[in-house]
Amino acid sequence: MTKPLFDTLAIIGPGLIGSSIMRAARAHDAVRTIVTCSRSPETRKRVAELGIADKVADSNASAVENADLVIVCTPVGICGAVAEEIAPHLKEGAIVSDVGSVKSAIVRDMSPHLPDNVHFVPAHPVAGTEHSGPDAGFAKLFDGRWCILTPPEGTDPQAVDRLAAFWALFGANVEIMTPDHHDLVLAVTSHLPHLIAYTIVGTADELETVTRSEVLKFSAGGFRDFTRIAASDPTMWRDVFLTNKDAVLEMLGRFNEDVAALTKAIRRGDGDALFKHFTRTRAIRRGVIDAGQDTPDADFGRPHGHED
């Protein structure tokens, strides 16, 4: 495979993910030219200072004009509006993609606007951190992570292959599935965990019997891990829950049943049921580590100064 894979890459929305793609594209010589645009003048200024794009355009329309690959990295809720805005300016034969955490709604919202002479290949790199904005990005974000492509039926296989090659260059493992199945898988591996973390952190903050100061001081017993997830970008997550409503509600229903079962075991003092459940979940942790999706070091490898 000859590099660069694309001549010009346009990133609409240079936040955590968008700026990481730009950094990775440059680190791997994946493209010749990187153009980006943000709605916010402050972000445009900051991206120019960071020097991670060759050009910071004044409008989404001008950003995509010469682009062979356009990746929309905005919150899911405005992807449809962005597609409408850029559609008349897209280059013939360009690949248009995104990085949204939901896929059915993306296909529903973006597809109708896009002209027939471009290839639409929705994508979701399953990677991120709790930080937001162009400064939070880094080139290795996708290394060893999965990137799921959900091409609508009838998509040109060559366009899918080219986008897969682009993500593979960053160290990502590429998987292809339908938008609906993607939304179900992510509802359980990502959306439900976020909703639960957002909930529990809110619960802890509203108690009359335990002060916020106590919650923060004694958070090392488990709570602090939830606060990391519950620190993720509010706009992004609002849009995720609004656009993957059905799958999230389905998973929430199952989760509620399981909470009820464990609550019953606690209420009845059924130690055997608890022990059995906790032993099973411990084994799943080993599966995550064996799958290369987390570090086996204690506490995620948090620094502890293991000098002894």
Added chain:
Amino acid sequence: MTKPLFDTLAIIGPGLIGSSIMRAARAHDAVRTIVTCSRSPETRKRVAELGIADKVADSNASAVENADLVIVCTPVGICGAVAEEIAPHLKEGAIVSDVGSVKSAIVRDMSPHLPDNVHFVPAHPVAGTEHSGPDAGFAKLFDGRWCILTPPEGTDPQAVDRLAAFWALFGANVEIMTPDHHDLVLAVTSHLPHLIAYTIVGTADELETVTRSEVLKFSAGGFRDFTRIAASDPTMWRDVFLTNKDAVLEMLGRFNEDVAALTKAIRRGDGDALFKHFTRTRAIRRGVIDAGQDTPDADFGRPHGHED
């Protein structure tokens, strides 16, 4: 303060916490002699190999015979039986403590067995990892963490001060509260998060529509953080939920109300309510970091190779 603080330290149950105390005590010259005992012959053998105790006793009774400080580090459920077993062999004036994650049940189960000529000062170092056993311990585990003492009414203040000085030597911040308040605080900062993590990991493992392999592969979107907590020691956590039932059920009730409220917001498409909630929880993350209870690095500082 002259070191060592105690002549002989006895650790009953050299697991993650017990072995970390022994390592920290040695690293800080906190005691002259360290004696330990485990019910399991394999653990006794392993602790002897590790060389983290001066003596590995054959019975709990002989381990405590000459000890000035006895710390019971077994699962909460057997602390009462251990207290009964060691009571006749305790040295006059000895301080007896523990490290259990619940405190009212510890006072209820241990106090009745202990003779009047020893000082009982229950303690809970709020620190740990998802790993278990003597190999998992390390001397820095308590550094910068909190250790909560819950002396029953009438406890000799000098005994409390001596135990506080012992924990402070390891870098722990010492706080004193009643057993009941401790159990309420920990129910929200530790027990509820663990129960929820155990639940959600189980939920994800029982779906028909999403395979276990998919759950593991795409776990970096949030799920993997829950698996770490849900990998904690099953025996310890069974005992926590059985012995702090009331406070856990109280927090579960509040959590369920909050899940219901967020579910309703999703069902109705109330983006403003979601955004407001998610913005508030993001601020709490900053509180945890400001309180020194977590690293501000993205992803808990998981290795990513930020070379750019």
